[in-house]
Amino acid sequence: AGTVEFLYQPDEKAFSFLEVNPRLQVEHPVTEMTTGLDLVKLQLHVALGGRLEGEPPAPSGHAIEARLNAEDPERGFAPAPGTVELLRLPSGPGVRVETGVEEGDVIPTEYDSMVAKVIGWGRDRAEARARLYRALTETTAIVRGGTTNKSFLLDLLQRPEMIAGTVDTGWLDRLVASGGHLPTRHADVAVLAAAIDVYDAEQQFERGGFYATASRGRPQAREEIGRTVELRHRGEIYRLAVAQTGPRSYKIEVDGASIEVEVEPLRPFARRLTIAGRGLRVDCVTDGPEHLVEVEGVAHRVSRDEGGVIRAPAPALVVAVNVAAGDEVEAGSPVAVLEAMKMEMTIVATHSGKVREVLVAGSVHVEAGAPLLSVEPQAVEGAPAPEAPRIVFDALVSPSESGARLRAREHLQALRSLILGFDVTVEEARGLVAGFERARDELPPDDPEVLHGELEILTLFADLAELSRNWPATEREELEEEEGERVRSPREHFRSYLRSLDVEREGLPETFRARLARALARYGVHDLERGPELEEVIYRIFLAHQRAPSQVPAVMALLDRRLQYADALPEPLRDAFHETLDRLIVAAQLRYPVVGELARSVRFRLFDQPVIEQARERVFAAVREQVSLLAAHPEAPDYAERMEALVDTPQPIIRLLAERTGAAHGHEPMLELLTRRYYKIRALEEVALHVRDGRQLLTARYAADGPHVALITTLAEASELPEAAAAVAALTSEAQGSKAVVDFYLAWSGPPADADAMAAELLPAIDAAQLPPPVGRVAVAVSGRDGAGVHYFTFRRGEGGFEEDRVTRELHPMIARRLRLWRLANFDLERLPAVEDVHLFHATARENPSDERLVALAEVRDLTPVRDASGRLTAAPEPERVLAACLDSIRRVQAQRPSNKRLHANRVLLHVWPPLEVPLDELLAFTGTLAPITTGLGLEEVSIEARVPDPADGELRPMALRF
Numbered sequence: 001a002g003t004v005e006f007l008y009q010p011d012e013k014a015f016s017f018l019e020v021n022p023r024l025q026v027e028h029p030v031t032e033m034t035t036g037l038d039l040v041k042l043q044l045h046v047a048l049g050g051r052l053e054g055e056p057p058a059p060s061g062h063a064i065e066a067r068l069n070a071e072d073p074e075r076g077f078a079p080a081p082g083t084v085e086l087l088r089l090p091s092g093p094g095v096r097v098e099t100g101v102e103e104g105d106v107i108p109t110e111y112d113s114m115v116a117k118v119i120g121w122g123r124d125r126a127e128a129r130a131r132l133y134r135a136l137t138e139t140t141a142i143v144r145g146g147t148t149n150k151s152f153l154l155d156l157l158q159r160p161e162m163i164a165g166t167v168d169t170g171w172l173d174r175l176v177a178s179g180g181h182l183p184t185r186h187a188d189v190a191v192l193a194a195a196i197d198v199y200d201a202e203q204q205f206e207r208g209g210f211y212a213t214a215s216r217g218r219p220q221a222r223e224e225i226g227r228t229v230e231l232r233h234r235g236e237i238y239r240l241a242v243a244q245t246g247p248r249s250y251k252i253e254v255d256g257a258s259i260e261v262e263v264e265p266l267r268p269f270a271r272r273l274t275i276a277g278r279g280l281r282v283d284c285v286t287d288g289p290e291h292l293v294e295v296e297g298v299a300h301r302v303s304r305d306e307g308g309v310i311r312a313p314a315p316a317l318v319v320a321v322n323v324a325a326g327d328e329v330e331a332g333s334p335v336a337v338l339e340a341m342k343m344e345m346t347i348v349a350t351h352s353g354k355v356r357e358v359l360v361a362g363s364v365h366v367e368a369g370a371p372l373l374s375v376e377p378q379a380v381e382g383a384p385a386p387e388a389p390r391i392v393f394d395a396l397v398s399p400s401e402s403g404a405r406l407r408a409r410e411h412l413q414a415l416r417s418l419i420l421g422f423d424v425t426v427e428e429a430r431g432l433v434a435g436f437e438r439a440r441d442e443l444p445p446d447d448p449e450v451l452h453g454e455l456e457i458l459t460l461f462a463d464l465a466e467l468s469r470n471w472p473a474t475e476r477e478e479l480e481e482e483e484g485e486r487v488r489s490p491r492e493h494f495r496s497y498l499r500s501l502d503v504e505r506e507g508l509p510e511t512f513r514a515r516l517a518r519a520l521a522r523y524g525v526h527d528l529e530r531g532p533e534l535e536e537v538i539y540r541i542f543l544a545h546q547r548a549p550s551q552v553p554a555v556m557a558l559l560d561r562r563l564q565y566a567d568a569l570p571e572p573l574r575d576a577f578h579e580t581l582d583r584l585i586v587a588a589q590l591r592y593p594v595v596g597e598l599a600r601s602v603r604f605r606l607f608d609q610p611v612i613e614q615a616r617e618r619v620f621a622a623v624r625e626q627v628s629l630l631a632a633h634p635e636a637p638d639y640a641e642r643m644e645a646l647v648d649t650p651q652p653i654i655r656l657l658a659e660r661t662g663a664a665h666g667h668e669p670m671l672e673l674l675t676r677r678y679y680k681i682r683a684l685e686e687v688a689l690h691v692r693d694g695r696q697l698l699t700a701r702y703a704a705d706g707p708h709v710a711l712i713t714t715l716a717e718a719s720e721l722p723e724a725a726a727a728v729a730a731l732t733s734e735a736q737g738s739k740a741v742v743d744f745y746l747a748w749s750g751p752p753a754d755a756d757a758m759a760a761e762l763l764p765a766i767d768a769a770q771l772p773p774p775v776g777r778v779a780v781a782v783s784g785r786d787g788a789g790v791h792y793f794t795f796r797r798g799e800g801g802f803e804e805d806r807v808t809r810e811l812h813p814m815i816a817r818r819l820r821l822w823r824l825a826n827f828d829l830e831r832l833p834a835v836e837d838v839h840l841f842h843a844t845a846r847e848n849p850s851d852e853r854l855v856a857l858a859e860v861r862d863l864t865p866v867r868d869a870s871g872r873l874t875a876a877p878e879p880e881r882v883l884a885a886c887l888d889s890i891r892r893v894q895a896q897r898p899s900n901k902r903l904h905a906n907r908v909l910l911h912v913w914p915p916l917e918v919p920l921d922e923l924l925a926f927t928g929t930l931a932p933i934t935t936g937l938g939l940e941e942v943s944i945e946a947r948v949p950d951p952a953d954g955e956l957r958p959m960a961l962r963f
Contacts, residue, residue: 003028007169026067026117029096033063033121062128063121066136066153070113070143073152073181074301081107082145084115085285086269090135094121094128097135107143115141115148125165133157137297142269142285147292151299155183182234186280186295188391191233191240192252192261193273193282194291194302198229199242199250201286207539209367214498221542222367226423231291232303236390243423245414247523251423257393276398308351308375312338312366319344320362321373327355329375336360336372353378404442405449411436412453415554419460420522421544429550433557440561445568454558455573459580461555461595463519465587467494468545490515491591501530501538552592559598566605578607582874590935593891600884608866608877615864619651627660630669643669647676650861650913654790657783658747661717668715671698674745674781675713678814684711692727699731710740710774718748718782721762725769732772740774741813746782751789758782759793759804767801778802779813807831811839811857819857819911820945834889837882842893853940854893854906856886860944861913873922882910883942890937904938912946915956927963934963 003025005018028039035057042052072080084105089097099116107113118139120132133154141148159175161167175181206222213220226243241253250261262274266281273280283294291302316338323335329349336347353375360372401407414432418424424432443450470491488496493512500506503513513528520526523537544551562569562577569577581603589596626642633639646653653673660670667689675698676684682702690697697714712732716724721744728742752758766778778795792812795802807829808816816822819839827843834840838858845851862878886908894902916923927944934942942963947956 010166026114027065029098029117029119030063030065033096033119034059034061036060061121061123062125063119064125064128064132065117065119066132066157067114067149068116068118068136068139068141068153069149070107070115070146071149072147072301073149073176077149077176079113080143080146080148081113082143082287083107084141085144086140086142086267087115088138088140089116090118090138092131092135094131095119095135096121107146115143126163129157129163140270140283142283144285145287147299147301151183151294151297152181154297155181183298183300186298187233187300188393188396189273189275189280189282189295190293190298190300191231191238191254191302191391192259192275192393192396193271193284193293193295194231194304195229195240195242195252195254196250196261196263197284197286197291198231198304199227199244202227203244206367207535210539210542211498211535214495215500217495217499219495219498219542220367221539221546223546225425225547230304233300233391238391245417245422245424246420249417254393255390257397259393259396260398275396308349308353308377309371310335310347310350310373310375312347312370312372316345316366318360318362318364318366318372321358321360323355323358323373325355325358329353329355335375338366347372349375351375351377404439405447407439408436408443408450409453411439412450412457415457416453416460418547418554419457419464419544419551421464421540421542421547424547424550426550429554433554437557437561445565446570448570448573451570451573454562455576455580458555458558458584459576460522461551462580462583462587463515463522464541464544465548465592465595466490466515466583467519467541468548468591469587470591498538498542501534503528548592552595555595556598559595559602563598563602563605566602569606574607578603581606593936597884597888600880603875604877604881608875608881611864611866612862612878615862616651619649620656623649623651623653623656624659627656627669627673631667634667634669643673643676646673647680649677650863652790652861653677654745654781654783657715657745657781658749661715661747668696671696671713671715671745674715675700675711675743678743678781678812679711681814681818690731692731693723695724695727697727697731707739711743712740713743713745715745715747718746718751718761721746721765722768725765725771729769729771732775738774739776740772742771742775742778744778744780746780748782748784751782751784751791755791755793755809758791759809762793763795763802763804766795773797777813781812807841815859819859819909821857824855832889832893835885838885838889840886840889840893851905852903854890854903854938856889856906856908857911858882858886858909859911859913863912863914863916863918865918873918873925876918879910879912879944883908886910887934887937890939894937902938905940906938907940908934908942910942910944912944916946916948916959923961927961 002020002022004020005025006015007018008015024039024043031037032039037057046052070080070082071077084101084103084107087099087101087103089099091097096119097116098119101107101115107115116139118132118135120128120130120135122128122131136150136154136157139150141150156162161171172181210219210221226241229240229242231238231240238254243251245251245260248263248265250263252259252261259275264272264274266272269285270281270283273282280296282296285292289304291304293300293302319337319339321336323329329335329352331350331352332348334346335349335355338345338347356374356376358373360366360370366372401410411432414424414428415436418429418432440450468491470489490512493508494516496506497503497508497512497516503516517526517528519541520528520534520537523540525533525537528534581599584599585596585603587596588599623646626646630636630639630642636642653670657670657674660668672687672689675687679700679702682704684700684702685708687698687700690699695714695716697712700711701708702711703709710732712728714724714728724744728744732740732742748758752761762780766780771778776797780793780795782791782793783789792808792810792815794805794808794811794813796805797803808821809831811819811821824841824843826847827845830842830844832840832842832854834856838856841855841857843853843855860879860882863876864878865873866875866877868874890906890908897903944961946959946961948959949955950957
C-alpha cells in the first residue's frame, strides 16, 4: 500500500503527479472519511496475503483535515514544545480526531510537534469546513512552555480564499510573508486578560507574604491600592492600572480608557470575561514573563516585565540606590544595596540597558518582591519598528448609565466594593459619594431600592468593624468563656485568628466565630475550612480594615442623608436600620468615633427622639391640666400636694410659660411653680403671693450660708420688664433683711437672634428700676412664644450698677448650684462654646495656673428606656444623647489645641432629674457600654448624680455613679 500525491490545477482542470510514498501519510483520514474505508485495516489485510477485490467505493461528501501542532505562528512556526497541561478534544457528527498525547505528556523537540489531527466531513465542502471550524473551536490544548497553531488554523478556515476554494500552493507563503497570518482580532481583550493574570499572580504572592507575617503575630499588607502592569504586545508597550473592584470584577485603565471587566472561572486556564455587556471565552497560560492568551480561539502572545523590573529578594532596608533614572548599566553591575538580618546584600542589574525609573529611596523598608527599579533593555541597532499598530481600547468602554436609578445603583455597587476592601482610592471614594448624592437627589427620598442599598452598605461596615473593634467585650457570654484570662477585644481575636485561620486552634470564643461567619458571608464564603478562597477573603478583610479611612466619609455621607431625611424611612426597613445603627454605635465608637457619634445621632433622630417627645408631650399635657386646675381652684385641699408633684416634673416647665403669661387676671400658679422648681434645693419659707398694679409677685425667704435671703419673683412679657422691675423694686423696699435676690420669668415674642443682643436689652431695664441695695443678684429666665429657645441670664451688682455674669449664662443660679458649680470655687472659669444644653468651662486653678481642665455640666430630664423583645435594656436615649453632647463639646476644644497641650483631668457631671428606677445590674451594664466613647478625651471622671428609691422604705435618696 502506498500514498499517491497529485497537484490539481483548477484553471486547466488537470492533475499533475507529485510523488508516491510506500506508506500511509498523515492525511489518510480524509480518504477514509470520504470513502468509508479503513485503510489501516486494508493494509493489514494485504500484509496477511489478502487481496483488494471489487471496485473501490465512490467518494461521498468532502473532508478537510487540520494538523494541530505545537508550533508558534508568531515566531515563524518554530516548534513550541512543552508539557500538555490541558487537552480537550472535540466530538460530534462529521468530526474525527486522532492524537497520540494526553494531559501530562511532554511534547519533545526531537520529533514531530503534532498534538492531534482534527478532520471535518460534510456532504459538501462548505459543510466540511464548518464542521472542522466548530471542532477546532471546541478544542482546548494548553501547552506549558509552548503553544499551538489552533488560532492560526481557525483564522485560515475563515479566510475568503479558503471559503471560496481559491487557494494555491503559494497562497500561504504570501500570507505569512505579509504578516497577514498574525491575528489582530481580540488583541485588546488579550492584553486585559494578561493584565488581570499579572494582578492576580502578584496579589497571590503578596497574600503569601501577608500570611507569613501573620503567623508570627505581626500581619503586614501592602498599603498601595491597585497596581500598575506593563505589558508588551507585538512590539507595543502598554501601561495598565489594574484595580480589583469585587470578588470577580476588575477596573483597568489604559491609554485614557477605563474598562470594567467581570471574570467568571470556567475550568483550569479558562475563564469567561464580560466586557461592555459581551461575554468572551478566554484561555490563558503563563510561562515566565510570557502570557499565551486565546480569546474565542484567537491566540495572542503578551509579555510582561519587558522593562526589566529588578525586585528585592527578601524583606529588607534599602541602604543605598547606586543609580538614577537615565543611567546606563551593564548586566551584573551593582544598582542597590539592601540590609536584611544585619547583613548587606548587593543587588545587581540582570541585563544591560538604561535605568527607566527608580522606585524606592534610601532608608526605607521594602517587602520581598517589592520593585526597586526598572531597567529598559538595551535597544538592538537596526531593530524593526513595532510589528502591529497600537491597540485602541475605546470599544471596550461601557457606556455611562444615563438614568438616576441606574447611576445610583452603579455607585452603590462601587461603594459596596469600597467597604469590602477592594481597590478604591480615597479620591475615587470621594467621587463615588458625590456621584451617588447627585443621583440620589433625583430620586424620591423613600425610594425602597436605594434605601435597601444604603442599609446594606451600613450593615457591611458594621459587620467588618465588629472584627476590628479594639475595646474589650462586655457581653456576658464572652466573659464566661474567657474566665481566668485577660478579656481580649475583637481586634485581638482577629489578629490571633490570622496566625492559623483556625478558630479552634487559637481558642477563640463562639461570639468571634459568629462575627467572623457573618463577615465572610458578605464575600460569599460560608465555610471556615482553610483553603485558597478563605485565605483570599480574610486577606481582603484585613485590607478593608487597613483602608477604613477612605470608607468613613462614605459611611458618614449615608448617615448624614438618613439624618436629613429621617421621615422618609419606610416602616418595613425601620427594624433593620435600628439594629444596624445599634451595631454601628458599638463597633465604631472607639476606632471610628465620628461614625459612632453620627450613628448615635441618627438613631436618636429616627427612633429615640419620637419616643422621648411622646413622653415629653404626655408630661406637658398633664402639667397643663394640673396648672389649669390649680388656677381654677386655688383653695383646693390637695393644692399643696399637686404643686409638689408639678415641682418634681422632670421636663423644663418654663417652656409653657408663654401659654400662661397674659392670661385673664386671677390666680396664676405658674409663678409659684417656677419659683419652687428653681429653688427646689432650698427650703423656702414664708412663701407669699402679692398683687401690685394687677401684677402677681411672689416673695419667700431661704437660708444660704449665713443670714436668710429674701427672694422676689414675677412673670411677665418681655416688653413689660420695666414695669415688672419697678413693681419688684417697690416690693423689695418693703422686705426685711440685708440680702435679696430677684427672678424674672419672661415670655418673649420675637426675641433678638443671639443671646448677647438679649442681654443688651435686658440690662438697661433692670438698671432703670433702681432696685434697692439689698438686691445683689437678678436672674432672668426667657422663653420664646412657641416654648423653644429658653435662655438664662444672671446679673450681679457691681460698682457702676448691674453687670452680667457671663460665666453662668444659660444657667439659672440654682441650676448652677444643683450642678455643683461651686466645687470649682478655687478655679478661674472661662465659659466655652458648646452644643445646646451643655455647659462647658475651662477651669484654671488660682494657686496653680498649670492645673487646667475642662468641665462639662448637663442635666438629664428623661429616662425613657429602650428594650429589646426579651426585655433587655438596649439603650437609654436621653442620657446617651446628653453624654455624647458633653463629650463632643470637649472633643471640639481638645481638637483645637496642639497635641502636646491637650488638657487632662477633665470631668463630666450629669444631673438626672427623674428618679432612677433601673435595676443596678442593668445600670452598670449600660454605663459599661458608654465607657468606650469617653476614651481619648483626657477624662478623669464621668459622674452621674441621681435619686434612687431606698429598697427599705422606697424613699428617694441621692446616689452618685462614677466611671
